[in-house]
Amino acid sequence: MTPSRAAFTTILAKDLRAELRTLQSLPAMALFATTTFVIFRFGLDRTSLSGSLASGVLWGTLLFAALLGVNRLFVAEREEGGFDAIRLAPIDRSALFAAKAAALFAYLVVLELVVVPVFAVFFLDSAAPLAPLAAVLLLADLGIAATGTLISSMAVHSRARDLLGPLVLLPLVVPLMIAATGASEPLLAMGGPAYERFGTWLAVLSLYDLIFLLLGWAVFDFLLED
Amino acid sequence: MYGKGLRPLSIATVVAIAAALSLTFFYAPLDADQGFIQKIFYLHVPLAIVALCGFVAGGVFAILHLRSGERRWDAYSYVAIHMSVIFGVAVLVTGSIWAKASWGHWWVWDEPTLVSFLIVFLMYATYYPFRYAIEDPERQARYASVFAVTAGAFVPLNFMAVRLAESLVHPRVFATTSGGLPGSMMLTFLVSLLAMGLLWLTLVKLELTAKSASGQLKRLRRAIDAPLPGGGSRIAPEVS
Amino acid sequence: MDFLPLAAPALPLDEAGKYVAGAYVVFLVLVLIYVAIMAAKLQRIERELKELAGFAENRANGEIAAPGRGSEEPSISDSLAPRGAEEAASDV
Numbered sequence: 351m352t353p354s355r356a357a358f359t360t361i362l363a364k365d366l367r368a369e370l371r372t373l374q375s376l377p378a379m380a381l382f383a384t385t386t387f388v389i390f391r392f393g394l395d396r397t398s399l400s401g402s403l404a405s406g407v408l409w410g411t412l413l414f415a416a417l418l419g420v421n422r423l424f425v426a427e428r429e430e431g432g433f434d435a436i437r438l439a440p441i442d443r444s445a446l447f448a449a450k451a452a453a454l455f456a457y458l459v460v461l462e463l464v465v466v467p468v469f470a471v472f473f474l475d476s477a478a479p480l481a482p483l484a485a486v487l488l489l490a491d492l493g494i495a496a497t498g499t500l501i502s503s504m505a506v507h508s509r510a511r512d513l514l515g516p517l518v519l520l521p522l523v524v525p526l527m528i529a530a531t532g533a534s535e536p537l538l539a540m541g542g543p544a545y546e547r548f549g550t551w552l553a554v555l556s557l558y559d560l561i562f563l564l565l566g567w568a569v570f571d572f573l574l575e576d
Numbered sequence: 577m578y579g580k581g582l583r584p585l586s587i588a589t590v591v592a593i594a595a596a597l598s599l600t601f602f603y604a605p606l607d608a609d610q611g612f613i614q615k616i617f618y619l620h621v622p623l624a625i626v627a628l629c630g631f632v633a634g635g636v637f638a639i640l641h642l643r644s645g646e647r648r649w650d651a652y653s654y655v656a657i658h659m660s661v662i663f664g665v666a667v668l669v670t671g672s673i674w675a676k677a678s679w680g681h682w683w684v685w686d687e688p689t690l691v692s693f694l695i696v697f698l699m700y701a702t703y704y705p706f707r708y709a710i711e712d713p714e715r716q717a718r719y720a721s722v723f724a725v726t727a728g729a730f731v732p733l734n735f736m737a738v739r740l741a742e743s744l745v746h747p748r749v750f751a752t753t754s755g756g757l758p759g760s761m762m763l764t765f766l767v768s769l770l771a772m773g774l775l776w777l778t779l780v781k782l783e784l785t786a787k788s789a790s791g792q793l794k795r796l797r798r799a800i801d802a803p804l805p806g807g808g809s810r811i812a813p814e815v816s
Numbered sequence: 817m818d819f820l821p822l823a824a825p826a827l828p829l830d831e832a833g834k835y836v837a838g839a840y841v842v843f844l845v846l847v848l849i850y851v852a853i854m855a856a857k858l859q860r861i862e863r864e865l866k867e868l869a870g871f872a873e874n875r876a877n878g879e880i881a882a883p884g885r886g887s888e889e890p891s892i893s894d895s896l897a898p899r900g901a902e903e904a905a906s907d908v
Contacts, residue, residue, distance in 0.1 A: 500726065504719045508709035518706050518723070521699035522730055525737035532741055550740065558733055565729055569722050572642045612832035616839045623843075666846050670839040677835035779850060786857045793864050802871045805864060 354442040361449035366456060368426065375419045376460060383415040383465040387472050399473040405534040408469055409527055412462065413494075417516045419457050420498035423450055424506040437574050447499060447570040451563070455495040462487050479537040482548070486537070489555035490530040496562040497522050503573055529554040578785040578815070582778070589778045592771035596764070604764040613677045618764055620670040622772040623663050624693060628731065630660030630776060631700060635728025638721035647814065650717040653724050654813040655783045657703055659776055664697040692738040699727050699734075717813060787815040 351359075369375060390407045391397065399407055427433050427446075436446045466487070470477055498519060505515040533551035536544035600618045607614035634657035641649035671693070675684045685691055706723055710716040757765065791814050797804070 497726075500722075504706075504710075504722065507712075507715060507719070508706070509711065510705075510709050514706055514709050518702045521695060521702065522726070524695050524699075525730070525733045528737040528741045547740075554733075554737055554740065561729055561733065562726075565726060569642070569725060572718055573722060575718065612836055615836045619839055619843055662846065662850065666843055669842045673835055673839045673842070677832060775847075782854060786854060786861070789861050790857075793861060793868070796868060797864075800868070800872050800875070802868055805867075 353440065354445045357436075357439065357441045357445040358449045358452075361446060362452050365449065365453040369453075369457065375422050376457060379415040379418050379457070379461050380464045382418060383411050383461070384468055386411045386414070387469060391472065397473075398475060400475075400538055400540045402531075402535045404473060404538040405531045407473070408466070408538075409490075409531050409534065411469075412465065413520075413523065413527065415461060415465070416458055416494050416498065417519065419454065419461070420494075420502050420519065421505075421512050421515050423454055423499065423502045428506045433574060443574045444567045444570045446574070447503070447566050450503070451495045451499040451566065454498055455491050458491040458494060459488070462491070474538070476542070479534075479543045482537050482543060482545070483534060485552065486530055486533045486555070489552060489559060490526055492559040493526040493555060493562060494523060496559060496566050497526075500562070500566040500569070503570070526555065526558050529558065578781060578788045582781050582785060585774070585781060586778045589771065589774040592767065592774050596768040596771040599764040599767050604761050605758070607761075610678065613674065616670055616674045616677070618768040620667060620674060621765070622769040623670065624667045624689075625769060626772045626776045627660040627663040627667055628693075628696070629773075630656050630663065631696065631731060632728060634660065634724045638724035638728075641717065641721045642725070647717060650721060651784065651787060651813045651815040653721060654707075655780050655787070657700055657724060659780050659783065661697070661700050661703070663772075663776060664693070664700070667693055668697060686742070688739045688742045689735075692735045695734050695738065696727075696731055699730060703727070713814075720813075784815060787813070791815045 387407070390411070394403065394407070396403070424432075436443055466480065466483070470480060498515075501519045501522065502515050505511045505518070508514050529551045533548055533555070536546040536548070596618065600615055604615070604618070606612065634653045637649050637653035637656060641647075641653060668690075671687075671690045672682050675687070675690070676682050703720070703723060707716055707720045710719055794814075
C-alpha cells in the first residue's frame with residue numbers, strides 16, 4: 351500500500367471512529383431534517399406530498415442538513431494541527447481531500463438511510479420510488495461531498511467560518527440540485543414512479559461529480575501550502 | 577506600468593461606444609416581432625458575453641497565480657472578477673427591464689440564459705465575503721484563486737443544468753444571436769460587443785493602475801519610514 | 817429571424833422607448849458610479865502623496881538643518897547637536 355493510500359485509510363478511519371464515538375454531527379443532522387419536515391407539513395398545510403413539492407421538500411431539507419455536517423468537517427484538523435501534520439508528511443496531500451470527501455459521503459449516506467424513510471412515512475403513499483431514488487441520492491451525495499470538502503477546507507481558515515461555508519456552497523450546488531430534483535420529481539409523481547429524462551439527469555449528476563472530484567483533487571495541494 | 581496604454585485604449589473605447597450607439601439607433605432595422613424593445617439587446621447581450629468572458633479570464637489568471645505564485649496574477653484575477661460582477665449587475669438590470677417590457681413582469685423564470693446568469697452572478701458575488709474573511713494575505717490570494725477556478729468550472733455546468741430544466745411548455749423567448757440575424761443587425765451587434773469588450777478592458781486597466789499606484793505609495797511609505805495612514809485595515813489584493 | 821413570437825404584441829414606440837432609454841440610463845449610471853469611485857481613490861492617492869512629500873521634505877530639511885534656517889521643526893538629532901548648547905548658552 352502506497353503511503354498516500356495508507357494515509358487515506360488512516361484519516362478516513364479516524365474520522366469515522368471519531369464520529370461514532372462522539373456522535374457530534376449525525377444525530378443533529380437527522381433531527382434537524384426531521385423537524386424541518388414537520389415545519390413543512392404545517393407550512394405547506396399538506397399531509398401528503400408528491401411530484402415537485404415532494405422533491406423540493408426532500409432535497410431542500412437534505413441540503414440544509416448537509417450544510418450542518420459540512421461546517422464541522424475540518425474543525426478538528428484546524429484545532430488540533432491536522433493540516434500541519436499532512437503538510438509535513440511525505441504523501442500526496444490530495445489524500446486528505448479524498449479521505450474527508452469519503453467521510454462526508456459516508457455521513458450523508460447514513461443521514462439519508464434515516465431521513466428518507468422518515469420522509470416516506472410522513473409524506474409518501476408508497477415506498478416504490480425509494481429504490482430509484484437511492485441512485486439519485488448516491489450521485490448527489492458524491493457531488494455534495496466533493497464541493498463541500500473543497501469549500502469547507504477553505505472556510506475553516508476564515509473568520510466567519512459557519513457563515514462562509516454555506517454562503518459559498520449554496521450557489522455552487524445549484525446545478526446539482528437542479529439535476530437531483532429534476533430526476534426525483536417524476537419518481538415521486540402521484541401515480542407511481544415515472545422515469546422522465548432519468549438518464550439525462552443521472553448523466554448531469556455524474557458529470558458534476560466527476561468535474562468537482564477531479565478539481566478538488568487537483569487543487570488541494572495548493573490549499574495546503576504555507 | 578499599468579497606466580501606459582490607458583489613453584489609446586480609452587479613446588478606442590469611446591469611439592467604439594459611439595459607433596455602437598449610432599448603429600443601434602440609426603442603422604439597425606426595427607425587429608418585426610419585438611419592435612423597439614429589441615434595441616435593449618445590443619446592450620444586454622454584449623454585456624453578458626463580456627461578463628462571462630471576464631469570469632473565465634478570472635479563472636485563467638487564478639490558475640496562473642496558483643502555478644507561478646506571483647501575486648500580480650491574483651490581482652488580475654480579482655480585478656477581472658470584480659469588473660465582471662459589476663457588468664453582471666448591468667446585465668441583470670437590463671435583462672429585468674427587457675422582461676418587464678416584453679412580459680410585463682420584472683423577472684421571468686422562462687428565459688434560461690438570464691436565470692443561469694443570475695445563478696452565476698450569485699456565485700461570484702460570494703467572492704468578496706469569502707475573500708475578505710481570510711486574514712492572512714498570502715492565504716487569501718491562494719484561496720481566492722481556488723474559488724475562481726472552481727467557479728469557472730461551475731459556469732458551463734450551470735448553464736447546461738438550467739437549460740435542461742427549462743420546461744418544455746414555455747418556448748424560448750430570445751434565440752441567441754447567431755441563428756439567422758440579418759446582416760445589419762449582426763454588424764450592430766458585433767460593434768456593440770467590441771465596444772463592451774473595450775470598455776471592460778479599459779476599466780480593468782484603470783483599476784489595475786489605481787491599485788498599482790496605491791501599491792507604490794505603500795512601498796514609498798515603507799522606504800522613507802513614514803507613519804502609516806489611519807483606517808482601512810482590510811487586507812486587499814495588492815499590485816506593486 | 818428566428819425569434820419566436822411573444823405572447824404579447826410589440827409595445828408602441830413611445831412606451832417601448834421609455835424602457836430602452838431606461839436600460840441605457842442604467843448602463844450609463846453604473847459607468848458613472850464607477851468613475852466616481854475611481855475619482856475618490858485618485859483623490860486619496862493624491863492626498864497621501866502630498867502627505868508623504870511633505871514628510872520627506874521635512875526630514876530632508878531636518879537632517880541638514882543649520883542655524884537660522886527657516887522654521888522647520890527640529891528633528892530629534894537637533895537636541896543632541898552642539899547647536900542646542902549654543903542656543904542654551906545664548907539664552908542665559
